[in-house]
Amino acid sequence: MSQPSARAEQTAPPGAGEPDAARHAHLAAYARLVRRRLAILGGLGALMLVALVLDIATGPSNLSVHTVVIGLLDPAALDAPARVIIWEVRLPYALMAVLVGAALALAGAEMQTILNNPLASPFTLGVSSAASFGAALALVLGVSLPLLPADWNLPAFAFLFAFGSVLLLQALAGLRGTGVETLVLFGIALVFTFNALVALVQFVASQEALQQLVFWSMGSLSRATWPKLGVLGIMLLAVAPFALRASWRMTALRLGEDRARSFGISVARLRFFSLLRVSLLAATSVAFVGTIGFIGLVAPHIARLLVGEDHRFFLPASMLAGAAIMSLASVASKTLVPGALLPVGIVTALIGVPFFMALVFSRRERL
C-alpha cells in the first residue's frame, strides 16, 4: 500500500497547518491508488489475452502465434485447414477455458466473502461433488431427461444436482440462527455425502461407464462446443453485473456482519442472492467441463493480494485471474506430456500452486 507514515499517531487536528492542501493530497493519493488498481486489472486482462492466443496456438498441428492472430482477425486470409482448426477446434476449447476460469473464480470470490471463509469455494462446499453424482447417475444408470439432445443429458444432470446442492445450503442458511460456520460445516458434509454416493454408483458401474466417469470427473475442456460456450457466456454476462452491483455491500460485509447490517445492508438478502449467483455459475461450469478444482479457491486469493478487497476491483480481478490461470493451465495440459492431452483439471493445481505461492511470498509484507 502507500508509504507508512510514522507520524500517524501525532496527526495534528484539522484546522492546524493547511487542511485544504492536506485534504487534497489525501484524495489525490486515493485517486492514484484507484488508477493503480485499474492498471492491475488491465495487466491481468492483457495476461489473459496472451494466454488465450497461446492456448489457441498450442496443439498437435503447430500454428504460429502470427497465424493465430491473423486467423482470428481475418479468417479469410488463411487456408481452409488452418481456419477450421482455429475456429472449430481451438477457439471453442480456449474460450471455454477462459469462461470457466472466470465463472469459477467469480463464484469462489463471492463465496469467500459471503461465508467469511478464505477456504470457501464451489468445490470445498460440495457443488462439484453433487455435480459428479449427477453425472454418475446419468452415465452409469443411463437415466436421461426427456426433450434433451443426447450430449446435453450429462451436463443437465450435473447442473441439476449442483444447483440442488446449493439450494440445500440456501435452505439451511434460511433457517433461523444458522451461523456462517454451520453453513460451511454443512457444505463439507455435502462433499462427503456426495463422494460416498459417487463411490456407490462406481461400485455398481460397468467397466466402460466407470472409465467415462473417471475421465469426466478429471475435468476436460474437450467437451466444449459453440452452443455450450453460448450458454456459459450468457450465464456469466447475466450474473456478473448483479455481482458487481453488490460490490459495495460485499465490501462492507468484510467489516463484519453486525457492522454491515448497521450500515443498512440486509445481509440475509445479500447472502441469498449471492449464493444464487454462485450456484448458477458453478453448476453451469461443472456441468460442461467436469470437476476443475483450485481455480475458485486460488484466483480470489491472487486477486486479493493484487488489488485488495474493495469488491469493485476484487471481483473483476478474480475473474481475470481465474480466466488467465485456466488458460495457462490449458496450454500446459497440451504441452506437459508431448503428444498427450492431459485432463485440464489435473493441471490447474500444478500450474496454480507455484504461481500462487510465488505471489504469497513476494507480497507477504504488504497488503
Add this chain to the structure above:
Amino acid sequence: MAPNPLAAPRLVIDALSAGYGKRRILDGLSLPAIEGGGVTALIGPNAAGKTTLLRALAGLVPAKGSIRLDGTELTGLSVAGHARFVTYMPQALPQRVALTVFEATLSALMSARDETISTPEAHARALAALERLGIADLALRGLDELSGGQRQLASLAQSIVREPTVLLLDEPTSALDIHHQLRVMQLVEELARERAIIVVIVLHDIAQAARYARRIVVLENGAIAADGTPHEAITPQMLARVYRVEARVEACSRGFLQVIVDRAV
C-alpha cells in the same frame, strides 16, 4: 419523520423485550429518555444484557416494545430504516481484511442502498471523518497493518461517517492501551457534544464510565439496577449489590470519581 437536527434528540425505551430465539434477555425494560449531547454509559457485570440492549437499539436483535427516537418508532423498522438513524459499532473488530482505512470508511457510506450522495461527496465525507479522528494520514494504510488503537479509531470513523443520530459503541476501549482508551473516550465525548448526538457506550471500566459519561445506566440480569449521574449511580451499595465487591467511591484531588475495590464478597 426525521428527528430535528437542531434540538438534542431524545431516545425513549418503553417495555422493551429482546433476546435470542427462546432465550429472553431483556424483559419489559423501560428507561427514561436518553438525551443527545453527552455520553450515556451502560455498565454491569457479565451477562447483564448490556450488549443485547445495545443490539436491540441497533435493530440487530428481534425486539418487542417501543424504542422511540423523537417522533420515530424504531422497532419494526427495516435494517435500512434503522441505519438512517442508528449506527452500531461491535466489540469485535474484523480480522484479516484487505481493505484500506479509506475504503472501509467509504463502504460505510456507499453500501447503503437509499444513499443518494455523489462519489466526490462521499470521498470528502469519508476523509472528513478520518480528519475528525486525527487519522487522515492512515487513510491508505491497510486495516491489518494498524495497531489496536488505530483500528478502533478506523472503526469509529466508519460509524461517524454515516452521521448517525444515535451512536452505539460496544466496549470500544477494552482491547486498548491506556493512551488509546482515553483518546477514544475523549473523541467520543467531544463528538457527542459537538454534534448533539446520542451516544450509548457499553463499558467495563467503571471509573472510565464515571469520568466521561453524563449518565450511567447499570444493568443487572436484564433489568435496571441504577440510573443517574455518575454520583447517583455509582455507590458502594450498588457495587456491593450488583458487582458483589466491597468498594469505596471517592473523589480524587481533581474531583473525578474513583472506585477503589477492596475485595470480592
